[in-house]
Amino acid sequence: MSSFKAVLIDKTSGRYVAEYVQMDEAALMPGDVDVDVLYSAINYKDGLAVTGKGPVVRRFPMVPGVDLVARVARSTHDGFAPGEIVVATGCGIGEAHYGGFAQKARLSGDWLVKLPDSLSPARAMTVGTAGLTAMFCVLALERRGLTPEDGPAVVSGASGGVGSFAVALLAKSGWRVAAITGHAAEGDYLKSIGASEILARDDFAKPGKALQLQRFAAGIDAVGGATLANLLSQTQFDGAIAACGNVGGMDLPGSVAPFILRGVALLGVESVRPRIALRRQAWTRIASDLDAGMIDAMCEIIPFDHALERARSIVTGKIRGRVVVEMP
Ligand code: NDP
Numbered sequence: 001m002s003s004f005k006a007v008l009i010d011k012t013s014g015r016y017v018a019e020y021v022q023m024d025e026a027a028l029m030p031g032d033v034d035v036d037v038l039y040s041a042i043n044y045k046d047g048l049a050v051t052g053k054g055p056v057v058r059r060f061p062m063v064p065g066v067d068l069v070a071r072v073a074r075s076t077h078d079g080f081a082p083g084e085i086v087v088a089t090g091c092g093i094g095e096a097h098y099g100g101f102a103q104k105a106r107l108s109g110d111w112l113v114k115l116p117d118s119l120s121p122a123r124a125m126t127v128g129t130a131g132l133t134a135m136f137c138v139l140a141l142e143r144r145g146l147t148p149e150d151g152p153a154v155v156s157g158a159s160g161g162v163g164s165f166a167v168a169l170l171a172k173s174g175w176r177v178a179a180i181t182g183h184a185a186e187g188d189y190l191k192s193i194g195a196s197e198i199l200a201r202d203d204f205a206k207p208g209k210a211l212q213l214q215r216f217a218a219g220i221d222a223v224g225g226a227t228l229a230n231l232l233s234q235t236q237f238d239g240a241i242a243a244c245g246n247v248g249g250m251d252l253p254g255s256v257a258p259f260i261l262r263g264v265a266l267l268g269v270e271s272v273r274p275r276i277a278l279r280r281q282a283w284t285r286i287a288s289d290l291d292a293g294m295i296d297a298m299c300e301i302i303p304f305d306h307a308l309e310r311a312r313s314i315v316t317g318k319i320r321g322r323v324v325v326e327m328p
Helices: 044-051 121-143 161-172 184-192 225-233 257-262 276-289 292-297 304-314
Strands: 003-012 015-024 033-041 067-075 085-089 104-107 153-155 177-181 197-200 216-221 235-243 265-268 299-303 322-326
Touching (some): 003 304, 015 044, 015 304, 033 085, 033 121, 044 304, 067 104, 067 121, 085 121, 121 216, 121 235, 121 265, 121 276, 121 299, 161 216, 161 276, 177 184, 216 225, 225 235, 225 257, 235 257, 292 299, 304 322
Parallel strands (some): 153 177, 177 197, 216 235
Antiparallel strands (some): 003 015, 033 067, 033 104, 033 322, 067 085
């Protein structure tokens, strides 16, 4: 197939356009692995990219889609051979390099991880950047030496993409997990994926005392702002919070007291840069730790023809769970 279907974003004469097009393989960007995309997924970033509502796209034209799982068609990279199934998330795809909203992609092998046999391509896309980020947070806490024997863990933004996977992964590793949510109605869902306790978002939303009751040994924070400051203030001696998100704010209205008086650590987590060894480790753990039924319960599969419309709608309203795009 030299011609294939893709979504292309372009900005010409001040007009921002995202539309389905037929592309030629010759138009693909440089890379040492050609793949046939099997599934992509719709992330908030993809919504920003197709609507132009956020500065996600760093060169035009661009094929969006920051997550993809694909079959290798051709490779000059030592690590990959035709027929292998690979997963790619972040690494600039869908932002600076043509991404997953296309039947074909040409990528650097340095961005790819072979999919563990026990994880199906559709499930890998359900996990996607959100689940990988949650796994990176769990690994950061483990590198810090924290274990479930140290005390309970806490997750903020718990019913969201990152938060749900964080709850499930921590619970699977033996942690007792307190889930902070603004949606009381999601309590049963959060308990079904492993939360032991549900806490109200409002109780963490305003700046509090610099040192508060020590409640948690570890935490994963997708919210930022006052919530992160309060979590640090409620972390016990030598505990840590892995911070990955900012839905509640970019600021950090807190004090250094938890760091210098309790030895608390703030562990920053980002999931975009390749760091391939960490990615391999994370996907292996995801494949072994996440329950297939839990992944499937979060997943809605849509045809590629609906991807553009759904990507546009993600920026206007919350999509529960993960929307996975199946390529024709
Ligand atoms: P979602 O929109 O799926 O989930 C966010 C959750 O946060 C919501 O479901 C809600 O959960 C809670 N929430 C929403 N608004 C607020 C608010 N104003 N104050 C407090 N809580 C709020 O997003 P994701 O899980 O995909 O992403 C979470 C964050 O992580 C984002 O900031 C995202 O940009 C970031 N991220 C960072 C990555 C990285 O590399 N560092 C990678 C991926 C995501 P509830 O109703 O349960 O409270």
